[in-house]
Amino acid sequence: LTLRDLQASQNRLRAINAAMDIKLHELSEANNALYQTAKMKGEFLASVSHELRTPLNSIIGFAELLQETARAEATEAEPPASVPKRLRYLENILRAGRNLLGLINTLLDMARIEAGKVELRPERVSVRDVCEGLLGLIAPLAEKKGITLKQETSEDVPPIRTDAKKLQQILFNFLSNAVKFTEPQERSGRGATITVRAERLIWSSPGREAEERVRISVIDNGPGISPEEQARIFDKFYQVHGGHTREHAGTGLGLAISRDLAGLLGAEIQVESEIGRGSMFSVILPLSMPEPRLDGGETATAAAGGGASGAGGRASGPEASVT
Numbered sequence: 001l002t003l004r005d006l007q008a009s010q011n012r013l014r015a016i017n018a019a020m021d022i023k024l025h026e027l028s029e030a031n032n033a034l035y036q037t038a039k040m041k042g043e044f045l046a047s048v049s050h051e052l053r054t055p056l057n058s059i060i061g062f063a064e065l066l067q068e069t070a071r072a073e074a075t076e077a078e079p080p081a082s083v084p085k086r087l088r089y090l091e092n093i094l095r096a097g098r099n100l101l102g103l104i105n106t107l108l109d110m111a112r113i114e115a116g117k118v119e120l121r122p123e124r125v126s127v128r129d130v131c132e133g134l135l136g137l138i139a140p141l142a143e144k145k146g147i148t149l150k151q152e153t154s155e156d157v158p159p160i161r162t163d164a165k166k167l168q169q170i171l172f173n174f175l176s177n178a179v180k181f182t183e184p185q186e187r188s189g190r191g192a193t194i195t196v197r198a199e200r201l202i203w204s205s206p207g208r209e210a211e212e213r214v215r216i217s218v219i220d221n222g223p224g225i226s227p228e229e230q231a232r233i234f235d236k237f238y239q240v241h242g243g244h245t246r247e248h249a250g251t252g253l254g255l256a257i258s259r260d261l262a263g264l265l266g267a268e269i270q271v272e273s274e275i276g277r278g279s280m281f282s283v284i285l286p287l288s289m290p291e292p293r294l295d296g297g298e299t300a301t302a303a304a305g306g307g308a309s310g311a312g313g314r315a316s317g318p319e320a321s322v323t
């Protein structure tokens with residue numbers, strides 16, 4: 001090996017280094033452009049869904065007014081013959097309108113989360129109250145399908161510091177899915193039951209001290225979800241049998257939103273399910289959520305991400321033991 005050889009290889013190395021620097025620069029520019037595009041997409045989605053809501057609310061509002069008028073006419077001594085038909089049509093307009101509003105709200109939620117524009121308001125929350133409130137909210141729907149609702153809150157569940165609205169949104173997604181996918185008694189041949197369970201547990205993960213957590217679960221004895229599907233149901237827009245039957249209305253965004261919201265609350269989502277036996281969706285919350293970053297004003301925003309458990313939001317990692 002001569003000095004000349006050494007010098008030549010050093011020059012080559014220098015050239016390669018310089019080329020790499022250029023590539024690195026290009027990469028970071030591309031990355032930046034990608035970030036800007038994603039941000040614009042999010043902002044576009046957020047403003048479009050917002051703009052769609054205003055006229056839609058007006059359509060729904062006026063349809064409600066017409067419905068009231070028609071109902072009043074129906075109680076008259078000699079109601080016009082057209083009243084039943086008008087009532088039916090208005091019923092259709094309202095159902096479709098409210099459905100659309102629900103879809104737009106879901107899209108708006110997703111866009112807000114993606115744009116990191118979620119406002120978080122941590123407060124002291126009674127877990128029992130949250131569960132009771134939610135069961136009350138879902139009761140009419142469950143009753144319509146002949147589903148029995150149960151609540152199991154163990155005595156030792158402590159109050160937690162979290163964003164109550166976000167927690168409710170997560171649990172409401174679980175509950176409405178449970179109601180939506182659980183067959184009524186006559187069809188499945190067994191009593192359909194949905195249980196909301198809250199319990200205190202000790203959460204230990206490798207390399208970290210064991211900490212106290214609260215797990216809230218929604219348990220159904222519906223159709224269940226196969227392990228392969230469990231890995232995918234947290235993907236945006238993913239629905240088992242999606243697109244084929246469309247028997248169940250939905251966007252396939254509910255669980256994706258729940259997982260992101262859980263991340264913001266420092267919580268994790270787990271699912272346990274067996275085909276033919278039922279499903280259990282749980283959110284496992286810290287006693288106190290991470291303090292949101294304050295943006296000057298009173299409210300705080302946080303970007304989504306992290307927090308929720310690994311790929312597909314499936315049960316992963318830390319071991320939990322119920323106390």
Ligand code: ADP
Nearest residue numbers: 177178181233239240250251252253254255279
């Ligand atoms: P959506 O309810 O709008 O379809 P989600 O993201 O909430 O979207 O759920 C995704 C999919 O996961 C559902 O379409 C359904 O196939 C499946 N799923 C969710 N919850 C349950 C449940 N409790 N039982 C059976 N399947 C479920």
